Amino acid sequence: MNELYAAAIHEVKNQLAELALRLRERxxxxxxxxxxxxxxxxLTKILMQDRELxxxxxxxxxxxxxxxxxxxYAELFPHLSIQVDTGAAPDCTFFDEALVRMALGNALHNxxxxxxxxxxxxxxxxxxxxxxxxxxDGLGYPASLLEANGELPAAASGTGTGLGLYLAGKIxxxxxxxxxxxxxxxxxxxxxxxxxxxx
Amino acid sequence: xxxxxxxxxxxxxxxxxxxxMRSQLRMSLSSSGFAKLHVVSNIKExxxxxxxxxxxxxxxxxxxxxxxxxxxxxxxxxTADLINRNTIFIMITAEQAYTNVVAAxxxxxxxxxxxxxxxxxxxxxxxxxxxxQMYFAAIDQASDKKNWDEMILECDKRLASRDKYYFDLSKIxxxxxxxxxxxxxxxxxxxxxxxxxxxxxxxxxLARTLAKQNKKDQAEALAREILHxxxxxxxxxxxxxxxxxxxxxxxxxxxxxxxxRQISPGTMNRIRELSELAVNTxxxxxxENIMRETLRKHKYxxxxxxxxxxxxxxxxxxxxxxxxxxxxxxxxxKSFTDSHSKQLLALTExxxxxxxxxxxLALAALDKAMSAGEISSFSPEAxxxxxxxxxxxxxxxxxxxxxxxxxxxNHENTTIKDKxxxxxxxxxxxxxxxxxxxxxxxxEIIALNNEGVRRAQAGELSQxxxxxxxxxxxxxxNLQILGNAALVIALDLVRNGKSADKLTxxxxxxxxxxxxxxxxxxxxxxxxxxxxxxx
Numbered sequence: 001m002n003e004l005y006a007a008a009i010h011e012v013k014n015q016l017a018e019l020a021l022r023l024r025e026r027x028x029x030x031x032x033x034x035x036x037x038x039x040x041x042x043l044t045k046i047l048m049q050d051r052e053l054x055x056x057x058x059x060x061x062x063x064x065x066x067x068x069x070x071x072x073y074a075e076l077f078p079h080l081s082i083q084v085d086t087g088a089a090p091d092c093t094f095f096d097e098a099l100v101r102m103a104l105g106n107a108l109h110n111x112x113x114x115x116x117x118x119x120x121x122x123x124x125x126x127x128x129x130x131x132x133x134x135x136x137d138g139l140g141y142p143a144s145l146l147e148a149n150g151e152l153p154a155a156a157s158g159t160g161t162g163l164g165l166y167l168a169g170k171i172x173x174x175x176x177x178x179x180x181x182x183x184x185x186x187x188x189x190x191x192x193x194x195x196x197x198x199x
Numbered sequence: 200x201x202x203x204x205x206x207x208x209x210x211x212x213x214x215x216x217x218x219x220m221r222s223q224l225r226m227s228l229s230s231s232g233f234a235k236l237h238v239v240s241n242i243k244e245x246x247x248x249x250x251x252x253x254x255x256x257x258x259x260x261x262x263x264x265x266x267x268x269x270x271x272x273x274x275x276x277x278t279a280d281l282i283n284r285n286t287i288f289i290m291i292t293a294e295q296a297y298t299n300v301v302a303a304x305x306x307x308x309x310x311x312x313x314x315x316x317x318x319x320x321x322x323x324x325x326x327x328x329x330x331x332q333m334y335f336a337a338i339d340q341a342s343d344k345k346n347w348d349e350m351i352l353e354c355d356k357r358l359a360s361r362d363k364y365y366f367d368l369s370k371i372x373x374x375x376x377x378x379x380x381x382x383x384x385x386x387x388x389x390x391x392x393x394x395x396x397x398x399x400x401x402x403x404x405l406a407r408t409l410a411k412q413n414k415k416d417q418a419e420a421l422a423r424e425i426l427h428x429x430x431x432x433x434x435x436x437x438x439x440x441x442x443x444x445x446x447x448x449x450x451x452x453x454x455x456x457x458x459x460r461q462i463s464p465g466t467m468n469r470i471r472e473l474s475e476l477a478v479n480t481x482x483x484x485x486x487e488n489i490m491r492e493t494l495r496k497h498k499y500x501x502x503x504x505x506x507x508x509x510x511x512x513x514x515x516x517x518x519x520x521x522x523x524x525x526x527x528x529x530x531x532x533k534s535f536t537d538s539h540s541k542q543l544l545a546l547t548e549x550x551x552x553x554x555x556x557x558x559x560l561a562l563a564a565l566d567k568a569m570s571a572g573e574i575s576s577f578s579p580e581a582x583x584x585x586x587x588x589x590x591x592x593x594x595x596x597x598x599x600x601x602x603x604x605x606x607x608x609n610h611e612n613t614t615i616k617d618k619x620x621x622x623x624x625x626x627x628x629x630x631x632x633x634x635x636x637x638x639x640x641x642x643e644i645i646a647l648n649n650e651g652v653r654r655a656q657a658g659e660l661s662q663x664x665x666x667x668x669x670x671x672x673x674x675x676x677n678l679q680i681l682g683n684a685a686l687v688i689a690l691d692l693v694r695n696g697k698s699a700d701k702l703t704x705x706x707x708x709x710x711x712x713x714x715x716x717x718x719x720x721x722x723x724x725x726x727x728x729x730x731x732x733x734x
Binding site for chain 1: 219220223226293311313314315316317318319320322323324327361362363365366367396397398399400429430431432
C-alpha cells in the first residue's frame, strides 16, 4: 500500500472512531454508533494487513486478558452474556498481548454479531499449547469460511469476516516456541467456535 | 479487584492535545469513579502540574502536537527522575504500529491502550494496573531510594508464592541485581527464566551479565540473535551499540543505531548517542541531519538540552561550516541560561573559533566558559574538556590545574583518570610524565585524607575538621573526603556538645554523599553517630 493511502486510511479511521464516541455521548444513536465503530475497526485491520508484524512475546495472565476483552464487548453488546472461564489455564502464559488482543477482538466481534444470547471465552493449557477459545450460540460459520480455515478465501466475504480470520491465522503462526508454531481452528458446535493455539 | 474507594483516592493526570479526546477521557474517568483529575493539552502544562502535585496515574497520548511524542516525554520524566517508579504511566496510541515498538522500549510505559477504546475496557485494564501498583509499592519505593538490597529482598518475599507476577518480579529483580553488582546472581536468574521461556528481556539481561564478565563476544552474539528474531526490540540496539563502543568499534556502533532509527523515530538519548558517534567517526553530515531534524521538531519542547545544540555545532564545525556553528550556539544561548549550559556553549564556541584559526575570540570564549561558575561545581567531563581547550590555546598551567582538580575530586575513579591521561598525552606530554602527574595528585589527596583521620584519632578534632571540611568543599565529588568530613564533625558534636552551624554542615555533607552514593558504607557510621546525638 502506498504511504499516502495508508495515511489517508489512518486519518479516516480516527475520524470514524471520534464520530462513534460522539454518537455515544449523545446516547440516542446506538445503531449509528456501532456502524461508525465497526467501520473504524475494519480500517484498522486493513492497515494491519499491509504491515510486517513482529512478535514480542511476554507473560500474560489469561484471566486478566480475557476479562478485559469480555468487558469491552459487553459494553458494545449489552444484550449478550459473555462468560470467561480460565480455570484450566496457568497464571502465566506467553504470547504477544497486543497482537493476540487484536485477533481475538476480531473473533469476538464476529461472535457478538452472530450469537443469540451467549458467548463463552475459555483459556486452557493443553500439551504445551495454550488454547484460547471463543464460542457462541448462533448459527455457525458459513461453509466457505470453515473450508478456508483462516486462509484468505477466494472471494473476500462482504462482511469482512474472512479478512479478520486471515489476520488471526497470521498472528497465530507468528508465535513460535521450541520448533512449534501457533495456528487457528474453526468449527461449528453448532454455533461458531474460534480456537487459537499458541505454543 | 480494585475497589471504588481506592480509585477515588487516586490522583490522575491526562495529557492529550486533542480536545475531543480530553473530554472523552475526562468522562470515562469520572464515570469510573476517579475524582482527582487534572487534564492538560501539552507537555509544558504537564510539567507544571507534575512540579506541584504527586500523581498516581499518568495517561498520555503518544502523539502530542508539539513534536515531542509520548515515548520521548516518558523517557524525559524517567531520566530526570520527575516521577516515582510506582506512578502508573499509560500510553494511548492510535496506531498499532507504535505498540510493537513501545512495548519493547528500554523505558516502556506500564500499559498502552489502542484508540478507539471503550470505557469498560479501559476500566477493566485500569483496575488490574491499580492492583499491580499496590502489589509492587514496596519494591518501587526501594527502587526510588536506589536501595537495591531492599528491592531484592522485597522481590524475594513475593517470588516465593509463584503467582501471576512471577516473571515481572524476576525482571525487576534482575535489574536490581545488576545495579547492586551481583552479576553472577543475575546471570543465574536470567538463565532460569530462559529455561522456562526464552523471553527477549531475559536474553538481553543475560547478554548484559556476559558483557560485565568480559565475555563480550558471547554478549554480542546473543544481542545480534535477539535483533535478528525481534528487530523491534529497541533496548537490544542500545545495548549492542554501547558494547561496540566499549570494544573501540565506533563505526559498528553507529551502524547499529542507524538500523534502530529505521525501526523507530528514536528516544532522545539514542538520537544523542547516534549524533555523538557520527561526529566522532568523522561523519558529521549524519549528525547534522539528525540533530537539525530533531531540534526543529522539538523546538519548543523541554526535552531539548544545551548539549544537543553543542553537538550540532560540532557537527557543523567538522564540516568547516563555522558561521552556521556559531549561529546554532547563539540560538541555544537564548533558551539555556543556567551556568552549566552556558559553560558548555562557551566551550563549544571556543572550538569553533579555534577551527577558524581565531585564537583571540577562542580565548575570550574560553574565559567565558571558565567564569560560568565555581570550579568545584564543574563536572569532571567539563574540567577535562576545558583543560583540552586550555592546552590548545597554550594555557598549559591552567590546563594542568584543571586536570589535577578533576583527579583529586574523583581520585578513586579510573575512567576519569584514563581520560585525564588521554588529554595530557594529546597535549604532547610523555605518557610516563602524564601517569606521574596523576599519581602525584592522587597521593596528595590521600595524604590529606590520612592526615585528617590521624588528627581526629589523636583527639585534635578542630584541626581535623578544618582540614577535611576545606577539602570537602573544594572537592565535593570526592566521597572519601566527604564521608570523613561528615564523620569528624559528627564525632565533635557527640563529644563537645551541639552546635547549630556544625549540625547544618554535617547534614549537608551527609546528604551530598547520599545523593552521590546511596549505599556508601560511611553513611551508616555517620548515622550511628548522629543517633547518639539525639539520645
